[in-house]
Amino acid sequence: MPELPEVEVTRRSVEPLVVGQIIRDVRLGKPLRWPLSCEPSSLVGSSIKAVRRRAKYLLLELDEGLLLIHLGMSGSLQFHRERAAPGPHDHFDLVLCSGLLRLHDPRRFGAVVWIRSPEDPLADKLLGAWGVEPLSDEFTVQALWRGLRATRAPVKQLLLAGRVVVGVGNIYACEALFRAGIRPTSRSDRIGMARVIRLHAAIRAVLLQALAAGGSSLRDFASVDGTLGHFQTQTMVYGRAGAPCRVCGTAIKVMQQAQRSTYFCAICQR
DNA sequence: CGGCCGACCTGCGGGC
DNA sequence: TGCCCGCAGGTCGGCC
The missing domain is CATH 1.10.8.50 (Helicase, Ruva Protein; domain 3)
Structure with a gap:
């Protein structure tokens, strides 16, 4: 599904639900395209400061570092107010006070990756060499x-x-x-x-x-x-x-x- | 370095 | 009706 419009629609709908929320728990399902690159438990206690988008990536800004989410070919995010048991294609859950943010991705081309800082080599590999945003003033x-x-x-x-x-x-x-x-x-x-x-x-x-x-x-x-x-x-x-x-x-x-x-x-x- | 190609994985629709 | 093939919104790494 995910080209810029789908990712941006997702960003806009996620933002008001998660900004300011504290991560209470993290659940991983089957492996996605790349590993999370940190212990899931190390995210617990962090709060989500902002939800941004760069290219087709969603970027959850945390107290420390960045949670980068890519929807691959078949991914979508869901939000559940109540605890909901994961289905076979639900491969990442972020449990917040307000509810549950969940990545549903049957083909598993998507990814959730924690990036420590802009200097993290992962940041360069995943976000480094991209062109300009088409809806920004830079796209002339x-x-x-x-x-x-x-x-x-x-x-x-x-x-x-x-x-x-x-x-x-x-x-x-x-x-x-x-x-x-x-x-x-x-x-x-x-x-x-x-x-x-x-x-x-x-x-x-x-x-x-x-x-x-x-x-x-x-x-x-x-x-x-x-x-x-x-x-x-x-x-x-x-x-x-x-x-x-x-x-x-x-x-x-x-x-x-x-x-x-x-x-x-x-x-x-x- | 640019550009092509395979790989990753699952589900579904069409054709036989 | 049922099976098999081909195809699907992305992008990285390896190879020429």
Whole structure:
């Protein structure tokens, strides 16, 4: 589920429930992508000072250090007011006074990692080399232009790589390129300024539209209070192979790029 | 260093 | 109806 809109929707719904709360207990389920990197019991007694987001990571700021949460492909956070027995796919619980914050993640590509400080080598490995936040002032046409000029890779793969701009995954890369009228296979360094300007606007617009829709709930993504997102019903190309383009009526095509499915309209994107 | 590819893991939908 | 295959929102590490 988790691209920037889904992670941000999660952040906004979690924040008011956990900020100021003290960690009473920690429960681990099956192993996730990376180990927690500390004794679970060492987190007990810490309070949660803030909930931030960087790229697709949620960052719970503690008294000491940072709890970094990644939702992987299938993760979502839940909040239970009452004690609730964990299911087979519930792999991390933070017990607070106000209730229980729980990571539900069937595929276990997600992770919860404790980071001691910004100088921790783990911080660099996990948060170090990312590009700018697309909804911040740092994401300018110039920044996108420079990033595109620096590589011959297909533009869709550059967007997915996150080195220039973060938070854009497979759904929103396909959608942004459609809205900008750009072929996903176009060589990044051959895209002209007029198109870069359109792509810059399209990335922001599609992410904002998805945020307003509560994200995409392809399987079971939900915000912490259980609300489902509905952006998946608004996509122009993603998941619509064979269906008519909402602009020109031509059948939407799907192809493989770097082992990911790319959806596009061969007429609207040239 | 850039870019491709496999790996990680489980569930589900479509086709036979 | 039931089984098997392919595919799914991410990203790291190894290899050329």
